[in-house]
Amino acid sequence: MNSLISGKAWVFGDNIDTDLLAPGAYMKGSIAELAAHCLEAVDPHFASGVKPGDIMIAGEAFGIGSSREQAAQALVELGVAAIVAKSFARIFYRNALNLGLPVLFCPALADVAPGDHISVDLKQGLVTNHSRQQQFSCEAIPPQLMEILAAGGLMPHLKQRFAKKAE
Amino acid sequence: MTETLYRPQTLAQKIIARASQKDYVSPGELVTCQVDLVLMHDSSGPRRVKSRLEELGAKVFDPSKVVLVSDHFVPATDPESAEILALTRRWANEQQIGHFYDMQGICHVMLPQQGHLQPGMFLVGGDSHSPTGGAFGTFMVGIGATEMTGVLATGEIWIKVPETVRINWSGQLQPGCSAKDIMLFLCARLGMNNNYKVMEFGGETVAAMSMYERMVLCNMSAELGGKTGIIEADDTTLNWIRNTGKTPAEDALQWRTDSQAQYHSVHHFNACELAPQIAAPHSPENTKAVTEYDKVPIHQAYIGACTGAKLSDLHMAASILKGRKVATGTRLLIAPASLKTTEAAAKDGTLATLTEAGAILLPTGCGACAGMGAGAIANGENCLSSTSRNFKGRMGSPNSNVYLGSPYSVAAAAVTGVISDPRELLMETVL
Numbered sequence: 001m002n003s004l005i006s007g008k009a010w011v012f013g014d015n016i017d018t019d020l021l022a023p024g025a026y027m028k029g030s031i032a033e034l035a036a037h038c039l040e041a042v043d044p045h046f047a048s049g050v051k052p053g054d055i056m057i058a059g060e061a062f063g064i065g066s067s068r069e070q071a072a073q074a075l076v077e078l079g080v081a082a083i084v085a086k087s088f089a090r091i092f093y094r095n096a097l098n099l100g101l102p103v104l105f106c107p108a109l110a111d112v113a114p115g116d117h118i119s120v121d122l123k124q125g126l127v128t129n130h131s132r133q134q135q136f137s138c139e140a141i142p143p144q145l146m147e148i149l150a151a152g153g154l155m156p157h158l159k160q161r162f163a164k165k166a167e
Numbered sequence: 168m169t170e171t172l173y174r175p176q177t178l179a180q181k182i183i184a185r186a187s188q189k190d191y192v193s194p195g196e197l198v199t200c201q202v203d204l205v206l207m208h209d210s211s212g213p214r215r216v217k218s219r220l221e222e223l224g225a226k227v228f229d230p231s232k233v234v235l236v237s238d239h240f241v242p243a244t245d246p247e248s249a250e251i252l253a254l255t256r257r258w259a260n261e262q263q264i265g266h267f268y269d270m271q272g273i274c275h276v277m278l279p280q281q282g283h284l285q286p287g288m289f290l291v292g293g294d295s296h297s298p299t300g301g302a303f304g305t306f307m308v309g310i311g312a313t314e315m316t317g318v319l320a321t322g323e324i325w326i327k328v329p330e331t332v333r334i335n336w337s338g339q340l341q342p343g344c345s346a347k348d349i350m351l352f353l354c355a356r357l358g359m360n361n362n363y364k365v366m367e368f369g370g371e372t373v374a375a376m377s378m379y380e381r382m383v384l385c386n387m388s389a390e391l392g393g394k395t396g397i398i399e400a401d402d403t404t405l406n407w408i409r410n411t412g413k414t415p416a417e418d419a420l421q422w423r424t425d426s427q428a429q430y431h432s433v434h435h436f437n438a439c440e441l442a443p444q445i446a447a448p449h450s451p452e453n454t455k456a457v458t459e460y461d462k463v464p465i466h467q468a469y470i471g472a473c474t475g476a477k478l479s480d481l482h483m484a485a486s487i488l489k490g491r492k493v494a495t496g497t498r499l500l501i502a503p504a505s506l507k508t509t510e511a512a513a514k515d516g517t518l519a520t521l522t523e524a525g526a527i528l529l530p531t532g533c534g535a536c537a538g539m540g541a542g543a544i545a546n547g548e549n550c551l552s553s554t555s556r557n558f559k560g561r562m563g564s565p566n567s568n569v570y571l572g573s574p575y576s577v578a579a580a581a582v583t584g585v586i587s588d589p590r591e592l593l594m595e596t597v598l
Contacts, residue, residue, distance in 0.1 A: 015359065015450060018295075019558040024538030027210065028240070028247040041565040061360045061392055065558060066537075067211060067295040069311035090363055090394055091295055095311035144197055144325065154313045155219060158320060162223050 005081045005102065006119035007053040009112050009129075010046060012039075016058055018065035018092065022074055034070055035077040052079025055120065057112045059085065063092020072096040082120045084109060084127050084138070097145055100153030106138040122149070175425035177331040178397055179365040182306040182422065186289035187326075194330045194431075199323050204232050204283060206292035206300075206307075207315065208274045210239035210539075213258035214251050215312035216319060228322035231265035234283055236274035239539055241532040272505025272531055275299040275386065275473040279378065280507055282411030286400035287422040291318055296473050296555070297395070298388045302381040303407075304400035304422050306365075309389070329394045330431035331365045331424070332357075336372035338439035343590040345483060346380040347475065347553065347573035349436075350387035351444035355454035357434070359392045364431055366393040367424065372438040373398060378407045379479035386474050387555050390451045399423045443589055445551070446571035449559040457576060460586040467550040468493075468581035469562075470574055471502035471529070472536035475553025480504075480574040481512045485520040487578035487592050493525035494584030499577075500542050502529035524582070538562050544569070551580045 020041050026034045039046045056075070062085040063071055072095040075083070082102040086109060096103045104120060106127055112118065116131035125140040141149065151157035174191050176184065184192045186200035207213070212235060220226070227233060235255070243249035252269075259267040268277050275296050278284055286304030291297065293315045300307035308326070310318065318324050336349065349372075366388040373381065381398050388396030400422060405415040442456040470476055470484055481503060493499045501521055503509040509531065512518040522528065529535070535542030536554040543563035544550045550562055550569050557569035572580070575589035582592070 017556075017558045019538070019556070019561040023560055025543075025560075025563075027539065028245075028251070041560045061362065064359060064392060065295060065556060067293060067297075067309040067311050069211065069215070069313060072311070087360060087362055089392060091309050091311060094314055098311065098313040098317075142197060154317055155222065158223055158225075158317055162225060162320070166224075 003122040004119065005055065005122070006117070007055045007081050008051070009055055009057050009114060009116040009118045010050060011112055011114045012042070012056065012058040014059035015061050015064055016042070018063060018068055018071040021063065021071035022068050027068065027070065031070065031073050031077050035074040038074040038078060047078060050078050050080065053081045054079070055118045056080055056083040057085070057109065057118065058083065060087045062088045064089040067091045069095045069099070072099050072101055076101050084120060097148055098154035100149060102149060104138045104141070106136050108136045175427035175429070177365070177428045177430065178304070178367065178399060178422055178424045179306050179329060179331050182287055182289050183326060183328055185287065192328045194328050196328045197325055198328060199325050200289055201323055202232070202291055202318055203288040204234065204290045205318060206274055206278055206290065206294070206297060207233065207235045208239055208294055209237040209241070209251055209255045211293040211312045211315065213255045216316045217254070217258050219313065219316040220319060223316070223320055225320035227262050227319045230263045233264050234266040234278060235259050235264045236268045236272070236277050237270050238273045239533045239537065241270045241540070242530055244540065270532070272507065273473045273533055276477060276504040276508070279303060279382070279407065280411065280505055282408060282413035285408070285416045286404065286419040287416065291324060295389050296386050298393065299382050299386040299473060301385040301388070301395050301397040302378060303404055304398065304419070306395060306397065308395050327363060329363050329365045331367050332361060333367050333369065333430045333433040335370035335433065335435045336368070336438050337370050337435070338372060338437045339375070340372065340438045340441065341590065343575050343593045344441055344443055345573045345575060346376060346383035348441055348444040349438070350383060350390065351446050351451060351454040351571060352441060354387070354390050354446065354451040357391055359390060359450070359452045361391045361393045364393050366391055366396045368396065368398050374401065377479055378403060379477045382477070383474060390555055443573060443576050445576060445586060446557055448557055448568040448570065451555065451557060451571060457572070457586065457588045462585040463570070464549060464585050465497055465551045465580040466548040467542070467544055468497060468499045468577045469535055469542060469550055469552040469554065470577050471500070471534055472554040473504065474555040475574055476502055476504040476508070478508050478511050480553060481508065481517050481521065483574040484578040485517045487575055487589055488524035488526070488582065489520050491524055491582045493581050497581055497584045499524070499526045499581040500529050500535065501526045502534050503531055506531055535562055551577050551586060553577045
């Protein structure tokens with residue numbers, strides 16, 4: 001996994017919940033189908049407009065609500081490269097890391113506009129807004145969790161562990 | 168011999184320390200815990216872990232420690248949901264899952280109802296309302312499906328040791344007020360971002376509550392954004408366990424917070440002063456007293472889900488509905504939380520009171536709360552619901568409005584057609 005990520009910003013407010021990310025009515029279908037409805041209740045252009053490599057910026061409690069992993073999986077499906085938020089709901093945070101999606105707590109983050117050019121340095125815990133020449137330091141991801149992220153998520157991480165056991 | 172330094176801990180710390188084979192854990196530390204019991208359901212369970220376990224070449228670490236409940240896509244409404252339920256049954260059989268409850272009730276109610284919980288246990292559940300189990304003095308957190316795969320394959324999980332917020336309630340709740348009103352009030356007062364913290368409830372109001380009501384406190388700790396909710400066990404807890412036919416663990420009452428333990432913060436509230444609370448769309452923290460709402464029309468009154476359809480919830484609704492009729496232009500839907508709930512409500516006459524008032528009975532399951540079963544709401548409609556979440560679009564159209572309230576408040580709206588103070592209807596009943 002690349003620890004330097006840069007892309008275009010999509011900006012959301014506080015309390016983006018799991019029903020907005022993964023609406024219950026589409027939970028029976030495939031992830032691709034569900035992802036097409038991701039966040040449609042707050043931004044109908046997000047799912048069709050987001051490009052692989054784009055970065056999500058949000059306020060407090062991103063991913064609050066259900067434990068449904070599809071909330072994070074829909075964003076992976078759409079190609080979101082990282083999420084930077086003031087805070088995350090704990091189950092969403094774990095789900096994202098487990099799916100290999102980098103998530104950074106950045107309480108100081110301010111003044112990002114949609115479309116700003118953002119880069120994220122996971123190792124240093126730094127977020128740069130190139131469009132405004134601003135830099136914010138974030139809470140570093142703990143080493144144990146960086147290991148999961150570096151493997152590409154919990155599944156590849158577990159595979160390494162089970163392969164070692166089998167040897 | 169070296170003397171061990173005594174370091175006081177909260178109940179949550181003590182359980183995590185035990186599960187990670189340590190004497191002491193400090194908040195912020197990452198530890199690996201052995202899981203005592205795993206709860207799964209049909210939506211986030213077998214259909215999402217089966218292929219992943221196969222990919223790893225792993226088996227379930229201990230099938231006797233798994234409780235699997237089909238409660239989300241029940242009963243099936245189309246071939247897709249039928250297939251999810253069929254897969255759940257096949258997997259339970261293949262893996263010889265210790266406890267499989269197929270369409271018997273909602274997982275958070277089945278777990279205590281079937282006597283699976285003992286104070287001091289460390290549990291994970293594949294659902295965000297897993298904190299409900301904390302009402303029995305356990306530490307229980309919700310996780311997602313990939314994480315569940317890891318737990319099933321290894322029997323363990325990493326946990327960041329949380330700080331604990333202590334919430335004390337004193338005084339007696341007014342007639343027409345309940346644990347649900349306490350939690351809606353707390354969502355407004357403490358906000359929904361109490362992330363990574365355990366909400367520990369106590370005080371004389373909590374001590375006087377039934378286990379059903381204590382479950383509501385811990386259940387809606389999820390809406391406070393907490394890691395989980397927890398309540399120290401007492402005789403009420405032990406009696407519940409005995410009534411399920413199980414014997415309480417010998418050390419059950421020893422699982423308590425040490426008197427010198429450090430809390431993140433301590434809050435005190437008085438239950439006597441609390442009015443019934445209603446959350447307006449689209450967030451539980453958007454809560455005000457019922458008296459601040461001016462005749463908001465309610466098209467659908469819903470009593471359901473893990474939060475609001477237990478036997479005690481049906482009793483609350485019946486106390487308002489007795490001798491009254493559902494208003495014209497309003498529909499009242501009730502989905503009891505488990506088959507045993509329905510059975511008990513039938514035996515004690517509650518069910519007849521509800522149906523005589525004009526309630527429509529729905530199948531037991533998570534249903535309309537999660538926008539999955541019958542009871543969806545249309546564009547522009549208002550629903551007052553005894554469930555826990557009113558996020559935009561959760562119960563149907565993105566342009567529908569969900570209000571949250573106690574079963575008393577839902578029943579009061581059902582008979583008046585508008586958001587109403589249930590205390591007034593209870594007074595009329597007495598007169």
